[in-house]
Amino acid sequence: MAITGLVLMVNNYIRKKISRRFTGVEQMVLEARTPSAGELIAKFQDIPELGIYLHIPFCEQFCPYCPYNKELYHPELARKYTLALKKEIDFYVNIIGKRPVTSFYIGGGTPTTMLHTGMKDIVEHMYKSFNMRCSIHMESHPNHLDQKNLDSIRSLGVKYLSIGVESLQDRHLNTLKRPYTTEEVVKTVKRVSGQGFDCVNVDFIFDLPGQTYAEIEEAGQNLVNLGINQVAAYPLFRFPYTQLGKEARSNGRAVQTMFRRRRMLRILEKIFYRSGFERTSVWAFTRQGVSKYCSVTVPLYIGLGASGGSYLKDVFYLNTFNVAEYIRAMEKSGRATALSIDLTEKMQMGGWLYWRIYETRFKKSDFKERFHKDIDRIYGRYLKTFAFLGYLKDKGKEVVLTDKGTYWLHAFEDFFSIDYISKLWGTSSRNPWPERVAL
Numbered sequence: 458m459a460i461t462g463l464v465l466m467v468n469n470y471i472r473k474k475i476s477r478r479f480t481g482v483e484q485m486v487l488e489a490r491t492p493s494a495g496e497l498i499a500k501f502q503d504i505p506e507l508g509i510y511l512h513i514p515f516c517e518q519f520c521p522y523c524p525y526n527k528e529l530y531h532p533e534l535a536r537k538y539t540l541a542l543k544k545e546i547d548f549y550v551n552i553i554g555k556r557p558v559t560s561f562y563i564g565g566g567t568p569t570t571m572l573h574t575g576m577k578d579i580v581e582h583m584y585k586s587f588n589m590r591c592s593i594h595m596e597s598h599p600n601h602l603d604q605k606n607l608d609s610i611r612s613l614g615v616k617y618l619s620i621g622v623e624s625l626q627d628r629h630l631n632t633l634k635r636p637y638t639t640e641e642v643v644k645t646v647k648r649v650s651g652q653g654f655d656c657v658n659v660d661f662i663f664d665l666p667g668q669t670y671a672e673i674e675e676a677g678q679n680l681v682n683l684g685i686n687q688v689a690a691y692p693l694f695r696f697p698y699t700q701l702g703k704e705a706r707s708n709g710r711a712v713q714t715m716f717r718r719r720r721m722l723r724i725l726e727k728i729f730y731r732s733g734f735e736r737t738s739v740w741a742f743t744r745q746g747v748s749k750y751c752s753v754t755v756p757l758y759i760g761l762g763a764s765g766g767s768y769l770k771d772v773f774y775l776n777t778f779n780v781a782e783y784i785r786a787m788e789k790s791g792r793a794t795a796l797s798i799d800l801t802e803k804m805q806m807g808g809w810l811y812w813r814i815y816e817t818r819f820k821k822s823d824f825k826e827r828f829h830k831d832i833d834r835i836y837g838r839y840l841k842t843f844a845f846l847g848y849l850k851d852k853g854k855e856v857v858l859t860d861k862g863t864y865w866l867h868a869f870e871d872f873f874s875i876d877y878i879s880k881l882w883g884t885s886s887r888n889p890w891p892e893r894v895a896l
């Protein structure tokens with residue numbers, strides 16, 4: 458117990474030190490403030506293009522490991538949510554104007570719960586209201602992919618579809634409380650693969666309780682045999698506010714966990730590479746020649762819906778997580794922002810670097826274009842050190858993360874981002890309108 462306390466203290470100290478170095482502030486604090494329409498219009502003056510994230514916060518049942526904002530699906534609630542979302546779209550029409558929307562992602566929760574209770578209405582309203590210059594990337598649940606639903610999904614304009622498969626072994630599907638068998642989910646994925654989507658992604662969670670290396674090998678091979686275009690392989694993250702996170706209090710075996718995950722990831726990488734896949738983000742492996750399924754790709758974006766987050770250069774703001782409160786606020790004032798934070802240039806640069814590395818490569822000229830500064834002058838010594846350690850390759854004009862670097866980014870994500878996410882999302886799911894959240 459005393460050792461666990463000490464480890465937590467040391468971890469917090471390291472987190473704070475890294476955070477201070479990259480943000481320049483003691484602590485990042487989000488406060489209950491809503492950027493006005495006037496402020497947003499002014500920001501959009503020099504935003505040439507943007508992305509849109511749309512959150513569908515409904516699921517038919519909850520999985521014990523899941524950190525995302527969600528409530529139980531109810532058709533009546535979904536209809537009210539549709540009206541509220543349309544109001545939020547209307548709010549942004551005058552702010553965004555005709556600027557091209559070049560990336561559109563529908564996530565959840567489970568977007569496919571609303572396929573017949575509002576989704577078409579929402580998407581049509583978006584395409585009428587904004588200058589949409591992209592096709593849709595959407596998440597889906599395996600149990601929602603019969604032929605009728607697949608036809609609806611395609612007719613929405615979804616070209617990139619992700620399926621939350623999670624495991625191809627019944628005992629692990631049981632642990633995760635997923636409501637299907639391996640045989641059923643394999644049939645579903647094979648059906649989806651033949652439907653003409655530009656990219657079909659399968660989500661896969663590894664390092665499940667008691668999972669063996671032989672099981673990882675078998676699952677990796679079965680994944681590539683499914684005929685899909687992409688696999689997103691995540692280690693099981695234990696968010697402290699989820700059921701699984703509460704049950705799995707730190708067992709003091711962080712180092713063993715790190716090495717086990719690393720070995721599992723190596724097994725998967727080997728199988729994916731020899732089967733013609735390449736790494737396209739920290740988590741994702743995509744078949745060569747296929748354009749990847751991914752979340753919003755442009756650096757600046759707005760988030761619609763309960764828990765939608767927006768990042769517009771020097772401000773980040775977040776809608777309330779509570780669906781009833783989101784609907785009520787939209788009806789009352791047309792806004793549902795719960796928290797926001799103004800970002801210094803140092804924070805913006807740190808955030809930019811984090812997300813570009815997450816995509817495993819970036820051009821130095823993109824940094825210059827965004828911040829009018831030379832990246833080597835700001836982060837040169839870090840780039841040099843990490844290149845020396847073999848974590849990245851500095852190719853002069855471009856920086857590329859190596860497989861070794863990717864693994865350590867995994868570990869960093871587990872250590873760092875999960876702490877931030879747990880504070881922000883954990884507080885927001887308990888309290889619809891927090892006064893402040895300190896990260």
Ligand SMILES: C[S@@+](CC[C@H](N)C(=O)[O-])C[C@H]1O[C@@H](n2cnc3c(N)ncnc32)[C@H](O)[C@@H]1O
Nearest residue numbers: 522523565566567596598621660691692693694
């Ligand atoms: C919103 S869900 C996908 C769509 C749908 N709701 C479903 O579950 O099929 C997003 C994905 O995040 C991943 N995920 C969720 N919780 C996770 C956790 N604790 N650790 C690792 N991956 C997780 C899963 O792979 C999941 O498919």
Ligand code: SF4
Nearest residue numbers: 516519520523565566
């Ligand atoms: S993993 Fe998917 S289905 Fe399960 S609770 Fe999370 S969003 Fe819902």
